[in-house]
Amino acid sequence: MNKALYAIITLPLLFLFALPVASQEKAERNWQDETIYSIMIDRFNNGDNSNDFEVDTRNPLAYHGGDFEGVIMQLDYIKDMGFTTILLSPIFDNNESGYHGYAVNDFYMPDEHFGSMESFKTLVNEAHERDMKVVIDFVVNYVGSDHVWTKDPGKKDWFLQTEEMTHQNQLAFPWLEGLHELNLANPEVQEYLVDAATWWVKETGIDGYRLESVNQVPGDFWSDFSRAVKEVNSDIYLLGEVAPEDSSSIMDHEKSGINGFSDYTFNQPLRAAFAQPDQPMTELISAITEKEQLYKDPSLVVKFLDNHHTSRFTTDAANLNEHPGARWKMALTYLYTTPGIPMVFYGSEIALSGGEAPDNFQQMNFMTDKELVDYITQLGEIRGELPSLSRGSFELLHEKDGLAVYKREYEGEISVIAINNTSGTQSVDISAQNLKEDMELRGMLNGDLVRSNEGNYKIVLDREEAEVYVLSERTGINVAYLIAMVVVVLLFIVFITLLKRRARNGSN
CATH class of the missing domain: 1.10.287 (Helix Hairpins)
Structure with missing residues (x-):
C-alpha cells in the first residue's frame, strides 16, 4: 500500500x-567574455602582517600593507561580483618606496612586502580553482635606482640618457621620478626581459600580462616577447597600454602579437557622458564604429572608467555635485553592455574617490555600503548569461540627450539595452522592424516587461535608470x-x- x-x-x-525548459548551451569562455577586476596590491587588503616592512598607512607614498594573502582572502568576494579575471599591479621586487611596483630591483623575485613566491603561486592556484584568470603588470620600461645594473659601468648602454626619458616628461607620474629608463633597442636588454617573462609563465601559470607604454618600445621587441610567451601558453593574453595621442600605432602593435589595448582614446568621452545627467552620448556611440577601424578585434579592447593612470570617476561626479552612486550605475551599465572587455578598478564598487596619483590609490574598505556591489553583481551575472553582450554585433536604435537604446545580437540571441541618463522619466518607441513582431522584451535588471503593440515596443524608464532586455517569445498560459x-x-x-x-x- x-x-x-x-x-x-x-x-x-x-x-x-x-x-x-528554455536553456542555451554556453559556449567556451574566451578572452572577450572576461570581466576584469584591477587591483593595486599594496592598497587592497592586508592578509599577512609578517611582511609589513616600513608600512605607514598615513603616508600616501609609503607601503600600506596589502599583499598576496590579502588578495587570496578576497577572491570569493571578487568572484561573487561576477569578475572572471584579476589584474594585479607589478609584483616584482622594488625599491623601498616602490609600493606601485614600477621601481623594479629584481625581475625574478616578488616584492617582499607582498609575500613569497610560494604565496604568489598559491594566489594563482586559488584563482584557477575558482575558474578565474590572473594577469600581472609587466613593467619593461624602467628599473629602480637601487638595481644592480645602475651600478655596473658595463651596462651603461642598457639605459637611455636622461634627456631621452620621453615617457616620464610626457606623463609625469610621481612614481617615475628617479627611475632609470631601459634602452629596449639593446638586444641584451630585450633578451633578458623576454627570458624573465617566459620564466614567470612557466613557473607560476599566470594567464597574461599588461604591458606599459608599448608605443615607447621597438616593435621587434614585442614580436619576440609575444612569440616567446605564447610558445609557453598559446592562450596567454597581452594587454597593451598606448597613450591616446599615439593610437595610430595600435595596428602595428597588433601585428606584433599584442591581443588587446586599454581604451584610453575613448575614456574621456565615456567619463564626460556619465559624470552628470542630460549629456549627449553621440560621441561615445560613434566611438564604437571608430573602434572597428582602429582595432583588429574591438571585442578584445579593455574599457574602463578609471585605472592607475587616472583620477577616480567618483571625483569627477563629486566635482559636479552629483551623487556618485547613480553616476556609477549608468556608466557601469554602458561599460558592461557595449563591445569590449569591461575592467573595474578596485574600490569602484564602493565609489572610492581620489584625484591624481597617489590620491587615486586610497585604501580599500570592505565594510561600506553594498548597493553598488549588488549592482555590479547583477551586471556580472547578466553579462555571463548573455553571449550577445560580449560577442554580439552593435546597432544603435535611439539616442538623444542622455537617453540611449541599442541592440546586441549573437547567434539568434537579441538583447536590448536602454539607459536613461537624464533628470526625468523618458519613453521611446522602438519599431518592431528593428527587432521582431509579436515578441516581448524581458528586463533582467529591474524585471520590466515590454510587449510589442501595433508594431512598436514602448520602453519607459525613470530618471537615472537602465534596463537590459532579452527579446523572447510572448509568455502565455x-x-x-x-x-x-x-x-x-x-x-x-x-x-x-x-x-x-x-x-x-x-x-x-
Whole structure:
C-alpha cells in the first residue's frame, strides 16, 4: 500500500519536472567574455602582517600593507561580483618606496612586502580553482635606482640618457621620478626581459600580462616577447597600454602579437557622458564604429572608467555635485553592455574617490555600503548569461540627450539595452522592424516587461535608470504545467482520502 501511494505522488512530480525548459548551451569562455577586476596590491587588503616592512598607512607614498594573502582572502568576494579575471599591479621586487611596483630591483623575485613566491603561486592556484584568470603588470620600461645594473659601468648602454626619458616628461607620474629608463633597442636588454617573462609563465601559470607604454618600445621587441610567451601558453593574453595621442600605432602593435589595448582614446568621452545627467552620448556611440577601424578585434579592447593612470570617476561626479552612486550605475551599465572587455578598478564598487596619483590609490574598505556591489553583481551575472553582450554585433536604435537604446545580437540571441541618463522619466518607441513582431522584451535588471503593440515596443524608464532586455517569445498560459498541477492536486486528494479510509478501517 505504501509503495503504491508513493508511486502515485512521485510519478506526476517527475512528469512536472521533466517538462522542457528554455536553456542555451554556453559556449567556451574566451578572452572577450572576461570581466576584469584591477587591483593595486599594496592598497587592497592586508592578509599577512609578517611582511609589513616600513608600512605607514598615513603616508600616501609609503607601503600600506596589502599583499598576496590579502588578495587570496578576497577572491570569493571578487568572484561573487561576477569578475572572471584579476589584474594585479607589478609584483616584482622594488625599491623601498616602490609600493606601485614600477621601481623594479629584481625581475625574478616578488616584492617582499607582498609575500613569497610560494604565496604568489598559491594566489594563482586559488584563482584557477575558482575558474578565474590572473594577469600581472609587466613593467619593461624602467628599473629602480637601487638595481644592480645602475651600478655596473658595463651596462651603461642598457639605459637611455636622461634627456631621452620621453615617457616620464610626457606623463609625469610621481612614481617615475628617479627611475632609470631601459634602452629596449639593446638586444641584451630585450633578451633578458623576454627570458624573465617566459620564466614567470612557466613557473607560476599566470594567464597574461599588461604591458606599459608599448608605443615607447621597438616593435621587434614585442614580436619576440609575444612569440616567446605564447610558445609557453598559446592562450596567454597581452594587454597593451598606448597613450591616446599615439593610437595610430595600435595596428602595428597588433601585428606584433599584442591581443588587446586599454581604451584610453575613448575614456574621456565615456567619463564626460556619465559624470552628470542630460549629456549627449553621440560621441561615445560613434566611438564604437571608430573602434572597428582602429582595432583588429574591438571585442578584445579593455574599457574602463578609471585605472592607475587616472583620477577616480567618483571625483569627477563629486566635482559636479552629483551623487556618485547613480553616476556609477549608468556608466557601469554602458561599460558592461557595449563591445569590449569591461575592467573595474578596485574600490569602484564602493565609489572610492581620489584625484591624481597617489590620491587615486586610497585604501580599500570592505565594510561600506553594498548597493553598488549588488549592482555590479547583477551586471556580472547578466553579462555571463548573455553571449550577445560580449560577442554580439552593435546597432544603435535611439539616442538623444542622455537617453540611449541599442541592440546586441549573437547567434539568434537579441538583447536590448536602454539607459536613461537624464533628470526625468523618458519613453521611446522602438519599431518592431528593428527587432521582431509579436515578441516581448524581458528586463533582467529591474524585471520590466515590454510587449510589442501595433508594431512598436514602448520602453519607459525613470530618471537615472537602465534596463537590459532579452527579446523572447510572448509568455502565455502553460497548458502542460497547469495540467500537471491539477493532476498533482487530484492525486493528493486521493492520497488523503485513502489515508483516512485506512485509518478508519484500522480503528474498526
